[in-house]
Structures are given as C-alpha cells and as structure tokens.
Amino acid sequence: AKRLGRNNSQYFSENSNGVVTDGLEMVSSLRRAVENQEMLLHYQPKYDLRTGRMVGAEALIRWRHPKRGLVSPIEFIPMAEEAGLIGGIGEWVLQTACRQSRDWQNAGYPPISVAINVSPMQLERDDLVHQVATVLEQTGLAPELLEIEITESGMMRKVEHSMAVLQKLKNIGVRISIDDFGTGYSSLSHLKRLPLDTLKVDKSFVRNISSDHENHSIVKAIVLLAGSLKLKVVAEGVETEEEYKVLQNIGCDEMQGYFKGRPVPANCFAERHLDTGHL
Numbered sequence: 001a002k003r004l005g006r007n008n009s010q011y012f013s014e015n016s017n018g019v020v021t022d023g024l025e026m027v028s029s030l031r032r033a034v035e036n037q038e039m040l041l042h043y044q045p046k047y048d049l050r051t052g053r054m055v056g057a058e059a060l061i062r063w064r065h066p067k068r069g070l071v072s073p074i075e076f077i078p079m080a081e082e083a084g085l086i087g088g089i090g091e092w093v094l095q096t097a098c099r100q101s102r103d104w105q106n107a108g109y110p111p112i113s114v115a116i117n118v119s120p121m122q123l124e125r126d127d128l129v130h131q132v133a134t135v136l137e138q139t140g141l142a143p144e145l146l147e148i149e150i151t152e153s154g155m156m157r158k159v160e161h162s163m164a165v166l167q168k169l170k171n172i173g174v175r176i177s178i179d180d181f182g183t184g185y186s187s188l189s190h191l192k193r194l195p196l197d198t199l200k201v202d203k204s205f206v207r208n209i210s211s212d213h214e215n216h217s218i219v220k221a222i223v224l225l226a227g228s229l230k231l232k233v234v235a236e237g238v239e240t241e242e243e244y245k246v247l248q249n250i251g252c253d254e255m256q257g258y259f260k261g262r263p264v265p266a267n268c269f270a271e272r273h274l275d276t277g278h279l
C-alpha cells in the first residue's frame with residue numbers, strides 16, 4: 001500500500017497495482033495480525049558520538065501482511081490507534097523488545113538499552129505502568145535498559161495526566177525520551193517539569209546540518225538547552241559522515257541513522273552491531 005487516506009472514518013488505500021481497496025479489510029486483518037504472528041520488530045542502533053560505541057537500539061515495528069508484504073508503521077499505527085488496537089500491539093512491542101534485549105544478554109552480549117515507541121493513546125490508558133512493571137519482572141530486564149519514546153505532541157496532549165504516568169514509569173526506573181523534539185509544541189516550563197532523560201532531535205533538523213545554517217543553529221541550541229536541563233541529546237536521521245562530524249563538534253551525545261545502520265531484524269542486528277568480543 002502506498003497511500004492511506006481517510007474518508008468519514010473509513011480507510012481507503014491503494015495497493016501496488018493501484019487498486020483501491022476498502023480499508024475495513026485492512027482493519028480486520030490488523031485485528032488478527034498479532035495472534036497470526038505477522039508483526040515483527042526491526043532494530044536500529046544508536047551510537048555514542050564521543051566514544052563511537054554502539055549504546056542502544058530502537059525497536060521499530062513492521063507488519064508482514066500476507067498479501068501486501070511489509071507494511072510501514074506510518075500506515076498502520078494510525079489505523080491501529082483509530083480502531084482501538086494500539087493497546088494490544090503496544091503490549092506486544094513492549095514484551096518482544098524486552099525479551100529480545102534479555103535474549104541478547106543471555107547469549108553473552110554486553111547489555112545495551114532498548115527503546116520502544118509508545119503511542120499517546122497508550123500513555124492515556126491506566127494500565128501502561130502496570131504493563132511495563134509486569135514485563136520487566138517477567139523478562140528480568142533491568143529497568144534502566146528500557147527507554148520509552150513518546151512524541152512531544154503526544155506528551156502535551158493531556159499534560160497533567162502524562163506527567164503523572166511518566167513519573168510512575170520513572171519511579172520504576174525506566175528512561176523517558178521525547179521523540180521528534182522540535183516539531184511539536186512544548187513550553188519550556190513543561191520541559192522542566194516532565195521527568196525526562198533524553199531529547200531526540202527530529203531528523204528534519206539534522207538534514208544538511210553541515211550546509212544549512214538554520215538547522216545548525218537549531219540543533220546547537222537544543223544541545224545547549226539539554227545540557228543545562230541535564231538531558232541527553234540524540235540526533236536522529238543521520239545519513240552522512242558530514243552530518244555525523246558536525247554533530248560531534250556541536251557536542252551532541254548520541255546519533256541514530258542510516259549512516260551507522262538501518263533498522264534490521266534482530267539476527268542481523270546482533271551480527272552487525274553487537275560486540276562479539278565477549279563470545
């Protein structure tokens with residue numbers, strides 16, 4: 001499917017043959033996708049810009065649709081949110097990513113942090129904290145190795161409620177990141193009050209950072225702001241060595257992007273990015 005539009009709460013999408021199909025069919029197959037084991041996670045590495053070491057992975061969901069092939073989260077996550085399916089999918093992501101991180105450790109690799117994306121709708125439900133606590137207990141993953149990424153606009157939707165949930169997650173020991181930082185609206189007073197660990201600079205600001213002076217200034221300002229708030233800064237969407245070097249010079253902490261590695265299935269991730277020196 002290439003496009004996805006909305007029309008009176010019915011989804012229509014166009015498949016690769018240009019045939020427009022009723023999105024309701026997609027929703028009904030999405031409903032069974034987790035139990036049919038059609039969901040999978042790809043992992044993308046995050047690198048420390050000072051040491052050059054790989055320090056963590058972000059889990060990114062894909063849907064292997066029996067007829068359409070690999071479907072992007074950009075297409076089905078909004079659909080899952082609308083159809084009330086995000087809770088189940090989100091729980092599967094949480095379980096799978098935590099178990100994977102534990103499996104890597106059990107295989108003898110050094111521990112790395114694993115980040116999952118959490119939809120604002122999951123944050124707004126009351127069982128997220130309990131879910132996270134349960135999965136950490138079941139998998140035995142150290143809480144500080146789990147990072148939860150929520151978009152800026154997602155956190156600001158119901159800011160008082162979000163603040164309370166994030167504080168509870170923080171008390172368990174998990175790390176909290178603002179995703180796509182700079183694209184939403186968050187007042188500095190909220191930024192100060194939220195129990196955050198990390199700002200992830202949106203890739204639109206990283207693009208052409210070596211030649212685009214405005215982007216350069218913006219990222220520099222974010223790095224300074226983060227430094228004074230004692231937050232870590234991760235630049236996403238780093239595609240070139242030039243961008244990598246500029247970010248290093250600016251004093252950004254970590255990077256993520258095609259330059260160091262695309263999102264890949266777990267076995268490829270271990271092969272390419274995990275330190276085999278210990279095995």
Ligand code: C2E
Pocket residue numbers: 044059060061072073074077093116117118119149179180203236237238239256257258259263
């Ligand atoms: P995001 O959280 O901002 O994830 C980063 C996106 O940028 C990913 O797209 C990743 O593949 C892509 N990316 C990474 N490096 C580069 C680069 O160097 N250049 C460019 N152009 N892109 C890069 P992806 O995997 O298609 O995910 C898209 C979005 O879908 C994510 O954006 C996130 O908002 C959402 N998403 C993905 N997985 C989940 C999930 O498990 N749950 C929820 N609720 N949302 C998810």
Ligand code: CA
Pocket residue numbers: 058117149179
């Ligand atoms: Ca993310």
Ligand code: CA
Pocket residue numbers: 179180200202203236
């Ligand atoms: Ca992002």
Ligand code: CA
Pocket residue numbers: 180
């Ligand atoms: Ca995004």
